[in-house]
Amino acid sequence: MSAPTGRITAVDTYDIRFPTSRELDGSDAMNPDPDYSAAYVVLRTEGGGPEGHGFTFTIGRGNDVQVAAVDALRDHVVGRSVAGLCADPGSLYRDLIGDSQLRWLGPEKGVMHMAIGAVVNAVWDLAARCEGKPLWRLLADADPAWLVSQIDFRYLTDALTPEEALALLSKGKQGAAGRTAELLRRGYPAYTTSPGWLGYSDEKLTRLARQAVAEGFTQIKLKVGADLDDDIRRCRAARAAVGPGIRMAVDANQRWDVGEAVAWTKALAEFDPYWIEEPTSPDDVLGHAAVRRGVHPVKVATGEHVQNRVVFKQLLQAGAVDVLQLDAARVAGVNENLAILLLAAKFGVPVCPHAGGVGLCELVQHLSMFDYVALTGTTEDRVIEYVDHLHQHFLDPVVITDGHYRAPASPGFSSAMHRASIDAYTYPHGTFWAADAASGEPGTDTEVHA
Ligand SMILES: [Mg+2]
Numbered sequence: 140m141s142a143p144t145g146r147i148t149a150v151d152t153y154d155i156r157f158p159t160s161r162e163l164d165g166s167d168a169m170n171p172d173p174d175y176s177a178a179y180v181v182l183r184t185e186g187g188g189p190e191g192h193g194f195t196f197t198i199g200r201g202n203d204v205q206v207a208a209v210d211a212l213r214d215h216v217v218g219r220s221v222a223g224l225c226a227d228p229g230s231l232y233r234d235l236i237g238d239s240q241l242r243w244l245g246p247e248k249g250v251m252h253m254a255i256g257a258v259v260n261a262v263w264d265l266a267a268r269c270e271g272k273p274l275w276r277l278l279a280d281a282d283p284a285w286l287v288s289q290i291d292f293r294y295l296t297d298a299l300t301p302e303e304a305l306a307l308l309s310k311g312k313q314g315a316a317g318r319t320a321e322l323l324r325r326g327y328p329a330y331t332t333s334p335g336w337l338g339y340s341d342e343k344l345t346r347l348a349r350q351a352v353a354e355g356f357t358q359i360k361l362k363v364g365a366d367l368d369d370d371i372r373r374c375r376a377a378r379a380a381v382g383p384g385i386r387m388a389v390d391a392n393q394r395w396d397v398g399e400a401v402a403w404t405k406a407l408a409e410f411d412p413y414w415i416e417e418p419t420s421p422d423d424v425l426g427h428a429a430v431r432r433g434v435h436p437v438k439v440a441t442g443e444h445v446q447n448r449v450v451f452k453q454l455l456q457a458g459a460v461d462v463l464q465l466d467a468a469r470v471a472g473v474n475e476n477l478a479i480l481l482l483a484a485k486f487g488v489p490v491c492p493h494a495g496g497v498g499l500c501e502l503v504q505h506l507s508m509f510d511y512v513a514l515t516g517t518t519e520d521r522v523i524e525y526v527d528h529l530h531q532h533f534l535d536p537v538v539i540t541d542g543h544y545r546a547p548a549s550p551g552f553s554s555a556m557h558r559a560s561i562d563a564y565t566y567p568h569g570t571f572w573a574a575d576a577a578s579g580e581p582g583t584d585t586e587v588h589a
Pocket of ligand 1: 390493
């Protein structure tokens with residue numbers, strides 16, 4: 140633990156890409172060949188003090204655009220006092236979303252907003268390192284009034300006021316010590332998407348689904364939406380593999396119009412899907428509400444592409460979702476996700492975060508653990524997505540035991556990657572990509588085990 144001193148001296152950015160498309164890892168109905176990527180940010184501080192690491196996730200082409208968007212924020216960050224940033228990360232968040240010229244590129248949506256998320260998350264990593272705590276504990280220990288001060292309530296007060304947020308957080312503190320002990324003992328429930336990628340064979344699907352149950356998971360997820368006959372066959376195989384007592388979610392990745400979403404989900408009903416995820420456009424609030432009415436009792440889940448707290452507010456107000464899937468790096472970082480967690484708590488909708496990708500499991504576990512310890516106080520019907528990819532590139536990777544995320548103990552946001560991984564997978568001149576281009580043959584992702 141080091142008391143924060145000095146100023147931010149540099150914002151380093153990296154275009155990091157992994158060749159995941161070559162194994163069809165991550166393949167779904169809308170994204171058949173993703174190369175999981177991170178627009179990665181390192182905040183450096185005076186005198187070689189603690190760094191802050193953050194990133195946002197993309198799936199390949201366009202990661203350079205995402206990095207350019209982070210670069211456009213640099214002048215807001217360099218020269219800031221580290222102590223000031225750590226005491227009030229919200230001050231930078233408000234300045235970034237309020238830049239009147241950059242705001243035209245949103246407002247508060249898309250590439251620019253995700254860039255802000257990467258920078259803001261890097262600040263929270265720095266703050267947690269300076270405090271000597273994992274981020275979940277920094278948030279859980281924080282004064283409720285200070286947490287409220289970190290939230291931008293603009294556009295929210297018809298659904299959630301600062302006074303209501305303060306009441307929720309104050310109530311959330313009651314019994315927090317006992318829940319911290321329980322979290323450290325048991326961890327936080329996870330579900331796994333690893334068996335269900337669309338590009339996997341039925342044999343691989345069946346083998347991985349059985350393996351998931353043997354490893355202690357009580358929920359799996361399958362990608363659907365490309366071909367109905369294939370989906371029926373795959374859902375049948377997966378249900379047979381896991382038995383009736385395991386929850387099986389399905390995920391269409393925005394593939395359908397509203398009517399098709401209802402019809403397709405009903406055609407899979409005999410396999411008892413627990414939720415249908417991203418049935419249609421993430422912007423279509425009323426469409427989600429119609430799907431929810433049409434597919435009941437199958438639940439409707441969405442969030443990984445929901446662009447900001449305002450759309451989440453509307454999804455909740457419209458009764459359009461049963462499960463809210465916030466993403467640690469889609470919106471403007473921890474500050475906006477605090478607002479989203481509070482909205483979900485106010486409306487009584489469980490949060491089951493989106494994860495996977497590059498490092499999203501590492502990030503989002505902190506938000507769910509805070510929610511359990513110091514906001515909603517429950518893990519009932521709550522699970523964090525888990526995907527078994529690319530964790531070896533992180534200094535403090537997630538640990539899963541018996542279907543649960545272990546609570547991180549190291550200071551920070553678990554967001555820092557190994558230097559060797561950055562050097563190998565920076566595109567296009569990192570050692571992996573340079574060798575790949577020189578060989579003329581597509582390589583695999585096995586060269587670096589940092
Ligand atoms: Mg999904």
